[in-house]
Amino acid sequence: MFGNDAELNMGGLKMKVSITVNGKTHDGDVEPRTLLVHYIREAVGLTGTNVGCDTSSCGACTIHMNGEAVKSCTILAVQADGASVTTIEGLAKDGVMHPMQTAFMENHGLQCGYCTPGMVMAAIGLLNENPKPTEEEVRLGLEGNLCRCTGYHNIVKSVLAAASAK
Amino acid sequence: MIPAAFDYKRASSAAEAISLVSQYGSDAKFLAGGHSLLPLMKLRLAQPAMLIDIGRVKDLSYIKDAGDHIAIGALTRHMDVETSKVLHEHAPLLAHAAGHVGDSQVRHRGTIGGSIAHADPASDLPATTLALGATYIVQGPRGQREIAAAKFYKGFLESDLAADEMLIEIRVPKMQGAGWSFQKFNRRAQDWAIVGVAAWRRKGEAGVALVNMGSTPILATSVATAIAKGASINDAAAMASNEAEPQSDLNASIEYRKHLASVLVRRALEAATK
Numbered sequence: 001m002f003g004n005d006a007e008l009n010m011g012g013l014k015m016k017v018s019i020t021v022n023g024k025t026h027d028g029d030v031e032p033r034t035l036l037v038h039y040i041r042e043a044v045g046l047t048g049t050n051v052g053c054d055t056s057s058c059g060a061c062t063i064h065m066n067g068e069a070v071k072s073c074t075i076l077a078v079q080a081d082g083a084s085v086t087t088i089e090g091l092a093k094d095g096v097m098h099p100m101q102t103a104f105m106e107n108h109g110l111q112c113g114y115c116t117p118g119m120v121m122a123a124i125g126l127l128n129e130n131p132k133p134t135e136e137e138v139r140l141g142l143e144g145n146l147c148r149c150t151g152y153h154n155i156v157k158s159v160l161a162a163a164s165a166k
Numbered sequence: 167m168i169p170a171a172f173d174y175k176r177a178s179s180a181a182e183a184i185s186l187v188s189q190y191g192s193d194a195k196f197l198a199g200g201h202s203l204l205p206l207m208k209l210r211l212a213q214p215a216m217l218i219d220i221g222r223v224k225d226l227s228y229i230k231d232a233g234d235h236i237a238i239g240a241l242t243r244h245m246d247v248e249t250s251k252v253l254h255e256h257a258p259l260l261a262h263a264a265g266h267v268g269d270s271q272v273r274h275r276g277t278i279g280g281s282i283a284h285a286d287p288a289s290d291l292p293a294t295t296l297a298l299g300a301t302y303i304v305q306g307p308r309g310q311r312e313i314a315a316a317k318f319y320k321g322f323l324e325s326d327l328a329a330d331e332m333l334i335e336i337r338v339p340k341m342q343g344a345g346w347s348f349q350k351f352n353r354r355a356q357d358w359a360i361v362g363v364a365a366w367r368r369k370g371e372a373g374v375a376l377v378n379m380g381s382t383p384i385l386a387t388s389v390a391t392a393i394a395k396g397a398s399i400n401d402a403a404a405m406a407s408n409e410a411e412p413q414s415d416l417n418a419s420i421e422y423r424k425h426l427a428s429v430l431v432r433r434a435l436e437a438a439t440k
Contacts, residue, residue, distance in 0.1 A: 144269025
């Protein structure tokens with residue numbers, strides 16, 4: 001079921017999709033109603049991307065699609081056909097964490113950790129568009145990501161640390 | 167939450183999209199960025215039998231200076247409206263309001279045309295383009311027609327668009343240096359407005375529209391007329407709800423919404439007058 005023969009079996013007329021996830025192309029047959037987050041988690045088998053609110057509010061499912069932060073619970077897998085997707089699993093290179101992951105670790109930017117993959121992906125997207133944000137810009141830039149532990153201070157600290165480390 | 171099953175077709179041009187929707191009729195819905203439609207489908211509040219994906223239609227994502235107005239392709243994303251230099255120069259109210267839609271992830275996917283065609287009275291861009299006196303260009307099997315924003319919104323999530331018509335362009339008159347303000351009152355940053363106000367003012371003219379103050383976006387014509395006749399901001403703002411028919415919900419009672427509308431209209435006019 002996993003890997004290159006990715007398949008989601010929910011019945012109904014299926015369509016072929018080809019989505020590059022973390023540099024590796026996954027061809028799969030999906031029902032049109034399959035959400036991208038379910039394709040990533042269940043067909044590709046990468047469960048680092050979480051489903052939180054499932055209503056495009058909380059941002060736990062944030063990934064990068066063609067280089068931009070998006071909410072994968074509100075995109076159909078068929079819409080992502082041909083796209084290049086990066087998930088939290090695709091950040092570390094050769095066992096070395098991405099600077100944003102390091103910044104979250106060093107600044108205690110997580111408590112329970114559930115929002116963290118989405119928070120890290122959104123934060124990297126934010127710095128791609130605004131490399132040297134002010135604290136206010138970080139808070140505003142992360143408005144689409146909720147932390148139910150309310151650990152925002154250290155999350156903001158982490159993002160600012162990652163920005164100044166660049 | 168997963169939507170009810172549906173069939174899916176991808177259109178590569180507006181003509182193909184219209185031909186497909188003519189074939190499937192009112193069971194079909196256009197899918198652009200999907201950030202209004204998919205949440206409704208996941209809640210099963212919408213269950214179209216056919217989705218026609220227009221997200222890859224070429225040539226409908228643009229922002230062009232067209233002389234007296236700015237022409238915006240219907241598939242232009244909120245992010246591109248928010249950051250457009252042309253709009254910052256000629257229609258800054260629209261660029262600013264686009265930056266208040268949802269959050270950055272939503273703005274990377276959602277489109278101005280999708281938001282307008284969805285005709286949600288709580289959305290920011292229907293009211294903003296209404297305040298600016300925009301014209302919408304729609305294409306159907308028999309060609310194109312123009313609809314003034316003031317005549318487009320017919321009811322809750324209902325517009326003048328026929329089932330086989332597609333919104334293709336939004337034309338926004340240049341603001342010609344008018345003062346402007348966008349006021350959005352909500353409890354959390356990314357939420358829909360409990361009440362919102364888009365307003366501009368230039369010498370003896372003004373345009374004011376309200377977000378979430380009725381079953382459609384509301385043009386506050388009493389306020390604009392009062393300003394044109396020289397009324398004070400306070401007196402004009404007191405008329406904020408004259409055209410509105412707000413609903414009561416978990417966030418706000420009718421009375422609270424009306425009070426909020428007059429406060430926000432006053433703030434918007436004050437900011438637009440500076």
